[in-house]
Amino acid sequence: MTGSAEDAHRTAGQLATLLIDASEEAIGVAGGHSGGIYLRSGTPGLLRLAVLAGLPGPLFRPWWRMHVDRPFPVADSYRLGVQVVLPNATETMRRYPQFAAGLPFQFGSLYVPVVGGGITYGVLTVLRPSAADAAELMHHRDRLVVLAEDLGAALLRLENGRGGPLVAWDGEPVCVRPPGTRPPAGRAGGFAWDPVTDVVTVDERLPALLGVPAEQFGPGVHALAQALAPADPSRVLAALRETAAGRPPPLPLYVRAEDEALRLVELWSPYAAPSPPGTPSGAHPVRGFVVDPGPGAAADAAADLLPDGILCLDRLGVIHYANPRAAQLLQRPRAELLGRSLWEGVPWLNQPTCEDHLRGALLSPDPVRFHVARPAVEGAVPPPEEEAGGTPYEGAWLDVCVFPGPDVLACTFRPANRVAEAAGLRPPAEPDETVPEEAPRAVSLAPLYRPIVLAIALTEAVTARQVAAVVMRELLPAFGGRRLAIYLLQDRHLYLAWENGFPKGFLAPFEGVGLDAHLPGVETLTSGRPLFFDSMQQLTEAYPGIPLDATRGARAFLPLIASGRPVGSCILGFDVPRTFSTEERAVLTALAGLIAHAMEKAQRYESEAALARGLQQALLPRRLSAHPQVDTAGRYLPGTQGMEVGGDWYDVVEAGDGLALVIGDVQGHGVSAAATMGQLRSAVRAFALGDRPPDEVLSGINHLLIDLDPGQFASCCYIRLDPVSGLARAANAGHPPPLLRHPDGHTDVVDLPGGVVLGVDPHARYPVTELLIEPGAVLALYTDGLVERPGVDIDEGITALRVALARAGASAARPGRRPLAGVADRLTAKARHTADRPDDIALLLATRRVAARNHRRGGSHPLHPPTPT
Structure with a gap:
């Protein structure tokens, strides 16, 4: 194995250990019964469930993958970087109806992003009993936040370590038993196996637990398998070899000893991730522990006499007790039930309807009852009460009750023929592609929800x-x-x-x-x-x-x-x-x-x-007013949600011997917003052509919007620029502040003391601020769609745009060139390639050319600070 491969394996093992430990600790600190960690994957925009603690993985397969743009709490927590607290089913349905419809059970849940060094690696989640409101879970959330911060720091160190690959998860989830069901230390023993040297080591408790001398574990894996499961060593041997190949079993193994007692064998590899290229097959070291569930002969003997079928499952869905009546009703030998998962021991229960009921029992505290159709089994002998006058046995309906507990689930089975007949139900046949049209059909494959x-x-x-x-x-x-x-x-x-x-x-x-x-x-x-x-x-x-x-x-x-x-x-x-x-x-x-x-x-x-698009295109300027000493560039991108069009607009209008630069945003979307935008734009042009001062322009369109009474308001920024002197006079009505990139590259947010949005207060005043635009400087006006994202403070978006303008505007005013359009394209590039834009985007850029002649002050001069007038 090469050094890089060894490093990759070591990192993968450390990653699995970190995630398992964190998920188990999270369940404890949040008072939950199950939880897990979603991690980013090698596929952009896709999260994968890396660890699932306290729930059977196969039963929750639909949730193994999660796209970050889905309307689910995990996706929101990852994409927006927020903590999501859902105290109960009512709040879950209100905020995340798709998620609640898929898991319509009484439980609460918490989701905390795992962040390290500014990198969001995934989401830590815990499922727990319902609470009355979110306030009851704040203490649990705070403890989860601390745990997620520690995990994020550990993942960052792991990623930055020598030879460490990108921290991501692309395999199936590792399923582990919840920490509350771990057996006492005195009832468990551990072992390790190195498949390269075939050396087995055991701790001092394992020989006593199994009742065999330490030397019987011998020099190799065959002796280990024989000691662990004398009644079925081949099954354990196969699991050991699969684990050594990097494919540990998703569930613990229950094996039967010579005295018929059940033992639990849990296996894992420190390198649970897929093998890097060049790794020898089956070279992963294997670790495990063996658990003796303890004496239960008296309880088993009593349950063996009950008239109902009884199964006992752990929270990973593995059967560790079945009475004879259960074996009879399910038509499966007890030896094929014990130590196997429910869907492995009873394959015909592996259908969405049954899975949905089992998920309900695992996620909520209330018992679950349902009826299931048992298919006919070739050669099976039905229970006596199901024989009916010698007619051929074709299957039956069973009444199933599942009683959830913190560590185990108890299932009871009893015949339900009369109930099924009263409901008009008919038991199904075994699925077969050749079954004729009139044959009995399998129950629906589609879950009821x-x-x-x-x-x-x-x-x-x-x-x-x-x-x-x-x-x-x-x-x-x-x-x-x-x-x-x-x-x-x-x-x-x-x-x-x-x-x-x-x-x-x-x-x-x-x-x-x-x-x-x-x-x-x-x-x-x-x-x-x-x-x-x-x-x-x-x-x-x-x-x-x-x-x-x-x-x-x-x-x-x-x-x-x-x-x-x-x-x-x-x-x-x-x-x-x-x-x-x-x-x-x-x-x-x-x-x-x-x-x-x-x-x-x-x-x-x-x-x-x-x-609406046609109306808006007709209302937006086809050509911006030009001036020999000023370059301008505008961009408009419609939103991709809702009506896709809205009330954002920009314009450049001749105003006396200067230019009026204006940008605005009418609240809402659709034809109404576009129509209102057209009326305001026409009014602004009329005021600008009359070379009215900026404060009068905003006051005038404020009164116009109030008189029109469209039930909408608008924001606007109006700047009157003298191209020769560079003097600009600006007024603002509730609009995001402009940005100004100086010729040396330094970029500022221009603080304009403005008034309220238009259309609200007929007495509103809009103070005017003076600033100087040097030759080569770039002035940027924009709407909030370019800088605002759900869950993120708008100031962060403005800062990001300011940095982008500083980088993109280096050549905006070079003589003989018109590169301002390229700057506009670069500033909107990310938004253009974003499929999910919740709002419209408008951008207007203006610059005075460096080669301008006949300006009143030759050369460049320092920018005067904004001066209110």
Whole structure:
């Protein structure tokens, strides 16, 4: 192994240890029952769950990855650098409805960003019992903040260490048992194994715990596996080798000793991250400890006699007790249940509906009860009460109760045939691609809350593209789909609005097809009926000659109809054949209605947005007034949220023998804001052409806005510049202060003592301030969209713009060149490449040329301080 690889492994091991220790300590200081750490990944904008303590990882797989722009508390904490405190389910639903719909349980949560040296590495989170309000959790939050600060400093040291790689996480989360369930020291023993030398070392407690002499652990891993699990050494041996290869098991192992007692074996590697190139296979040292759960024979014997099936799980979902009745009802031998996770021991429980109930039991303190359909198992003998006159056994419904505790979950099972029959339910068959249409179907693959999640997400989507992205993100994963196409109706033809997953060019022949075409995407809309095809064979039988892609999977064609009006059609594609249960068909049909309403709303929005954009473009200046001694440059960027257009404007107007530089911002967005902006801009031009003083200009448009009474207010900065002398007279009405870059590069924030925003107070006064603009200096006027971000103080944004102007304006006024436009482009470059702009942006730059002639004061001179008049 090379030195750099060794350093990388050492750093990876240190990272895993830091994160595990911090997550466990966080649960303790915040009074929680589970928690974890999200860390940045190698993919920009993507966080990954690095450590999950106190919860089974597979059960929370949908939350392993988190994009920083999602409306979730983890994303907000990371992106905005803020602490998020959600004391209960009510507050969670109010602030984060999508998150609450996905985990609709009674719990509170805290989220604290992990920052070191100005670098945000991730988010520390803890889930805990509900509280009445946020005030109850402030003490816990403060302790978490201290812990996150310490972790951030440690991660910074790790990243800056010799040979240390970028601190990031790109693998699956490490799942650890919560600190509260750690056994007493006297009931555990530890060991270590070096796979390179095959040397095993044990502490003094392990031989006594296992009841074997120390020398029996022998020279190699085979002897260790035999000592740990005499009844099943191969399983432990395989886990040891996987851990040595950098893939430790996600859950602890429960193994059975010769006396039938259960023991827990937890394995980990100090280098739990993926191996760097050049690392020998299976070279990671392995550490572990063994736990004897303690005497429980009397309790087990009593539970063995109960008429209900009983399972006992730890908080990672591993079964460590099952009575004979549970094995009988679940139709699994006890040996295949004990020591395995619930979804490994009982595979048919691995379905979203059951997972949702188990998540509820793990996250909230109340018992959970539900019914689950047990599929028929070939050759299984049903319990006596389920035999019915010799009829073939096809499965049954079970009544399941889960009782959560701080360390374990107790599950009871009992037959529920009568309850199921009363509800009209029928037990399912084993899933099979060849099951005929009339065969019993598996229960729905879509969680019951999925329509709620989709509906909430669609309320935030305003364009057709955003609607399609929500469907791709929220709908397809719930049903196992991989392909999506959305067609919208226009002039009795269907046009492709969005596609994902289909081969390049495959959908081109279907573009613009008429409503008389014999195609499933057309006929689902004209008939108003969804069409489901379990395989490509069914599709070709119904539509001979239809072009097919290379997959043999299923297809669903859904009509998009909103309030009786046809909008378009939606195609869902699956890579493998599958059946659609009655429940799934009903859910998909209902979801198609939600999508249709969202698409119709998006079409209305885009029509209004196009009108507003056209109006605004007509109102913004096509050409700025020019002067031989002054260069100007303006930029306008519409917001990408809401109506996309607003009331920001700028202008340069001839004012006597000078120039008026003006910038303003009308509150709000849409056609109304653009119209108000047009009226104010016209008024300002009229005042400026009359060469009125700046204070009179602002007072005049203030009265105009009050008389118009549009229910809006506006900010404005007005500067009258004499190009020859460089004297500028400025007035400000609640607008961000201008910036001035001096010829030597020093850049100031110009402090203008201004009045209130326009349209509020008819008696408002707007004092005038004088300043001197030297040749070669750059004056910058801007709206708050360029410097304001949610959760960040606007002063920080102004400071960042001031620094950027100092760097970008070096050649703004060189003779014979017009580089000011390039400066404007550089100052707005980051905003142009930001897909999520919550507000409009306007920027106006002005500079006096160095080569100016006939100015009243030859050469350059020091800037006079601003002087109020």
